[in-house]
Amino acid sequence: MKSFTRVNYYKLAIILFFSFNAHGQDNIITQENKKVDDAILEVIDSIKICKWKYDAQSCINFSFDDNLLSQTKISKIFDQYGFKSTYFIIPNSMYIDSLKDMAARGHEIGSHTYSHVSLGGIDSLEIDFQTRKSKEMIENCIGIKCLSFADPYHETTEMSKNIVFSYYSYARNYSKYINHSYYPLFSSSTLQQLTNYISKGISKGEILLIAGHGLEGDGYSPISEHFLREILNLVNDYNYNGVLWVTTIKEGIQYENLYHELMLEKKFTNDTLILSFKNFNKLKYKNEDKAMISIKIPFNSSFEITRVTQNIEKKMHDDKYIFTMDLKKDTSMVLIMKNSSPLTKNIIDEFKTTNLFTIYPNPIHKVLRIQDSRIMGNGEILSIEIFNTDGKLIQKQITNFSEIDVSRLKKGLYFVKKNMQIDSTIKVYMAKFLKF
Ligand SMILES: [Zn+2]
Known part of the structure; x- marks a missing residue:
């Protein structure tokens, strides 16, 4: 019943139309109702075109x-x-x-x-x-x-x-x-x-x-x-x-040109977000087999973002999503922004409010190592748990806390939870890592 109310609320509330250029000057063209969920507005507002693929620096x-x-x-x-x-x-x-x-x-x-x-x-x-x-x-x-x-x-x-x-x-x-x-x-x-x-x-x-x-x-x-x-x-x-993107002259300069040439227009109705890339010069890119563009959307635990448009690559990158598509196939990207499942929301909210601990290396390919793996003050580790971004428990270890083999995990972002007993209370520490 709760989610039904939420959907109706959006239907009644929102016809939003934003536009901003690649230099980030936002310009709200129409906003028919001000009672839009602030969090969702904030996320839409901060969607930007990436200068380089995967938002590399x-x-x-x-x-x-x-x-x-x-x-x-x-x-x-x-x-x-x-x-x-x-x-x-x-x-x-x-x-x-x-x-x-x-x-x-x-x-x-x-x-x-x-x-x-x-x-x-x-x-x-x-x-x-x-x-x-x-x-x-x-x-x-x-x-x-x-x-x-x-x-x-x-x-x-x-x-x-x-x-x-x-x-x-x-x-x-x-x-x-x-x-x-x-x-x-x-x-x-x-x-x-x-x-x-x-x-x-x-x-x-x-x-x-x-x-x-x-x-x-x-x-x-x-x-x-x-x-x-x-x-x-x-x-x-x-x-x-993710700091540096290694590529050809053609792809690198093309990304840079598109970043300067395009305008991103955002339209949000109900739970559908339409991102349109304006000013794409089809003639200029007629000889190229691809014209790729990436956008970044900050990670917010309240929403799950899914693709509607075919051929969009979605990547979870640290605390943001990167969506990449080929402008030669489509010049707009349609995404659905829905309330997160309770599992996803729980794990991310917990991560935000819990003490952090150190793991390395990060990103990880095979073995995750844990600093201070045994004793912390009077504390003792009870278990180490690994969750995916949906908040699902993927792996649990109750002995040997100095290293965990993560080689069988799929590529992506994960959360690690260290459950410790300190005196008579249980204390939780968290970390996140990228598996490649
Ligand atoms: Zn030469």
Whole structure:
């Protein structure tokens, strides 16, 4: 009976219509009844377009130039980390089969001119030939759309930029938006330099562009496989924490462009939320197979959010939901916001009001470790319980409290409860972790 009343309340109460641009200025267009549930309003109000996928703080791209044989190996090392990378090639000497294979594994193949000339020192006809011919050859021989371009020697003019953008959607060394930074990889580069560059870039929310050539003696100023793995291990640590998104030039700059171009319009009636992405320029993205967008919705224990629109990816990320979809398939996202089940609400409310304790590592793949696993003052642990975000008990351990094997859990967010007896009272401590 309670939920029936709630539904009617919404039906009577709400026809809401919000709009705000990507910079977050909210503008309520109509609000017919002010007796809208404050909590739900607050949540809708704070829905935003993410600048990067999964609401990462920064985006990083690795590109390798000049079409070298060792780049096949580089791409396979990236595969081991689940990362995509970009290869800028000179198509008058292509390793066609290996490039086809790299493209099939999700890496990006871009153009580095037809014969590796400086665009700063040639006339417009020659620039046109160098940029057009290389694109044609790559597309014909490899069977892909070639959308990204990188200038040899970084030498450009306003004219060369204009010609490049008449054939390509993305250029590594310049874009409409200015927050890019560039790091050339040399044989002499050190992990300390890379660490400084990456952490500075993350704090500024930039696209980080790291560009090199070959591996182990191949091409100009090559790096060692060992060093490449050191760099990827460093990036992987940030990636696990959702801070950094590793992707191709095409995907990274596309996300950034869409973030600046789109307006998010929000419409909420009954329990249905319609998010419309306005200003999507279909013509501009006609050559791309995808145009992905992510939005973030803060986690609120009062509501459960489910998808209506097909093909939306839903991810629980720490204390927010991230929904990702392809604008080429649909330019609006329909979600249902319903009152949470009592189980979900209980566990989240309990988490908010309980003492926290430390677990590590986080995110976790296999074994969760617990600090102070035995004694805390006069206390003794009675049990450790793991709950999913629906509030369902998934796992319970009543001996060995220093570590718990969570390898069989599905990916996602979980809550851990530590039940302790301290003197004659039972005290509860909680923590949450992300399983990947
Ligand atoms: Zn080059």
